[in-house]
Amino acid sequence: MQEIKNLEIKILKGEYRKDEKQLNELLSDDFVEFGGKGIEYNKQEIIQALLNENNIEWDFRxxxxxxxxxxxxxxNYIAIKKENDSITESLRTSIWKKFGSNYKMIFHQGTNIIKNMELGTKKQPSFKIDFPKIGDEVDLAPMHIQSWKETYVNPESGLTEEMVDEKLGHMLTNTDFRRNTISEAIKKPDEVLYRVVRNNGNQIVGFMHGSKHEEFNELDAIYLLNEVKGSGVSGKLMKEFLDWIDKSKPTRLEVFSCNERAINFYKKYGFVKTDKPVQIWKDTLPFIEMIRPVEEAKV
Known part of the structure; x- marks a missing residue:
C-alpha cells in the first residue's frame, strides 16, 4: 500500500511529474484519464499536459x-491545486495494476469539488438522474462494488468486504460488458434502458438497467449508494422504468433474499415472489425471483 501512495505522490507533486521517461514507465500503454470536465485523455496526451504545466503547486489530503x-x-484522495491566487480541490481516483514486479497506473479521474460561492460551504446533496455516456463504465465499477459493501456486508448475510472484492473485483479491469450495455442503451433506447445517478459533484452514485425480451421485461439492476437512499431517487427510477416497459408483458427481477428493504420496495410496485427455487449466487448469497404480472401493469 505504501508503495502505491509513494508512486501517486511522486506523480502528483514529486520529481516524476516532469520526467517524461518516468511517466512513460509508470503509465500503462492503455492508460486513460477522465478530467474534471468529462474529457477523455490517453497516455501521451496526459504526459504532454504534465510536461507543459507551469506555475502550479499541488498538495493532497x-x-x-x-x-x-x-x-x-x-x-482515493483530495487533490489541492494552487495556481496564482486561487485554490481548487478535486476528488481523485487512480487504479494501479501490477505488471510483473512493477505497478503501472491504468486509470485516473478527477472531479472538481463544487462549493457554494456565497457561503463558502459545500452544497447540500442533490441528485440527478442522467443518461449514461461511454466512459461512465469506469466510474460505475467501483460505485457498484461500494454499493455491495454498503448493502450486503453485515452479520445476517455473512458477506465480508474481502469476499465482495474477490467476487466483483474483476469489474475494475474488465469494463467491456458494461461499456457494451451502455452502447446498446444509446443505440437502441427502446430495447435497453440505462440511467445513472449523479450527485452535485458529478460523481456517479447509482444506476439502473432494464431490458425488453421476447416474452418479458426485466429490471436487471438498481444500485444506489447509501448517500442516495431515502432521497426519493429509487422511486423516480422505478417510475421511469415502468413507464418504459412493454405493458403487454410481465416484468421480472432477481433480488437477494436477505435484502428485505429492496423486496418491500418492489412489492410496493406490484412485484410478487414466485415459486421458483432459491438460487445461490457464486456460492455466497441466495436470491429469489419476483414478477410483476401484466394485470399490475394495467393499473
Missing part, C-alpha cells in the same frame, strides 16, 4: 489506497 484484487489497487 485523505489519501486512502485499497486492494481490489491481488494485483490491482485503487487509491
Amino acid at each position: 485523505d489519501m486512502k489506497p485499497k486492494n481490489i484484487t491481488d494485483n490491482v489497487v485503487m487509491i
